[in-house]
Amino acid sequence: MHNLPSQPGVRVNLAELIEMRHRVREVQLFSTPAQRSPLIGLHHSKLRGRGVDFDQVRVYQAGDDVRTIDWRVTARTQEPHTKLFHEERERPIYLLVEQSPRLFFGSGLMFKSVLAAQAASLIGWAALGHNDRIGGLVFGDQEQHEIKPRRSKQSLLQLLSRLARANQALSSDSQASRDSFGLALRRAREVLRPGSLAVIICDERTLGDSSEQQLNLLARHTDLLLLPICDPLDHALPAAGLLRFAERGAQLELDTHDASLRQAYRALGEARQARWQRLAQKLGVPLLALSTQREMIEQLRDHLNAQRPGKRL
Template sequence: MLSTADILKKVKELEIKSKRLTQHLFTGEYHSAFKGRGMSFKEVREYTAGDDVRFIDWNVSARFNHPYSKLFEEERELTMMLLVDISASSLFGTVHARKKDLVTEIGAVLAFSAISNNDKAGAILFSEGIEKYIPPKKGRDHGLYITRELLTRESKKKGTDITQALRYLNNTTRQKSIVFVLSDFLDPRFSEGLRVAGKKHDVIGIKVYDPMDMQLPDAGMLLVEDAETGEERYLDSSGYQVRKAYQEAFFSHSEWCKQAFTKAGCDLLHISTKEDYVKVLQKFFIGRT
């Protein structure tokens, strides 16, 4: 259990790292990737050559017997929501960090990226249920609050219900938002909830995994426990077929997640706990510009 002094120290470290990354790497990429994606209606004016015909207002045009175009303007501020899975499986980790540690750091960086661009940031921390809702706001203090909650909030339940988190997002967030879902996506029932959320919001999934999620070590007989159900079973990891089946199950699940996001019109990133997440995020931001 972290002491108050440890928490304050860790929050400060995350703020410093997030600000440094935001200033030197993400400011331009974040702005280019998301600014202009939220457009609000401004007015109608007479159609002129070169106007996009998709924006002709046919009702007004019929009324005045002359073509009129809708004009839109870039929304000056955006809202970023973090949907963060803090279920029991997030506590797993065998290399540099637990999945929860990586998710906390990525969440802090994303929150400060939004806030440094004068956008609002909020968060929904979930497991089987909603553990914490942080309404979107601006400002450094709010970024620090989100970071502190990501760092210290412990789930009351072990399981994962991504659909419930997505439904809660839709019910509490009226305007179109940028939504990052940070999870290992071990819940197999979220595809329909994702499809609904994807129609309203710009949803990006970040699938965080540990190397041992993908590959078993050759370590003989192992007693393994499902962190969320408590189910235990023995695995003979010295058997090649056992290790192969384990790895194939991981890749099959990853492919299913990818297809679910693609069908919903959303993006999905895969990040290992031993990987440089900065490069993955930067490449994603640049690819969206």
């Protein structure tokens, strides 16, 4: 099923998620020897020993390891100099990606479920290119599909395959599990060791009291990166007259010409956004909210540019 032709903006297949690897260079998610990412604070990972990538030579300082003295530069300058190395890093990066019926909707460039899948794929390829161990959990409906973090392309492909299958299986007739997000977070708490990075990609509307508590607990021993997904219609109703909604026998009518109704609806959307912002500030973690209204890479660039050195995450 996951290799079927996609419906652009509505569904994705495995081939498209694999192709996302070519777009990693368009946004600097993780640091390289030549450039530091604004998300470097998320990457104080457990080291595999002293780094092997040479960085630079500087004047010897008290406390430096004498084994790193550069004797050639020392002899030439007649002043002790020491070599510096880039840290060789390895950490598990765990992608929690929602693919539930609440995401099977979009009024912008794509469905929210497609945007979530694309974001997960991009981050996965970036992590693999940074030599990290990558794994994760695809959750939605009544099912969870987990891939244990490994430093291999095969592990990422298994995760993307599960993600594509879940995306292809979505339909408007599906019924979402209200606690699927909380269950996914509890599973992450069970399997992630201290120092891991959990990347949370979910519907903006998914956050509730229970899931917020789980995120607070998860943040005690892991780093978090929050990517709530939204659509313009999550935040504002158009003045389009009488709108009728139906779901499994239930019906609802809204008169969108009613200004007070539109204002109340907008206030609910703003409250959801504010809740994510408060949570991110409380936990001290980056918040990269994504909307179906704009192209994903552009949004990520904007977020990261806003977090350049001199600006707080």
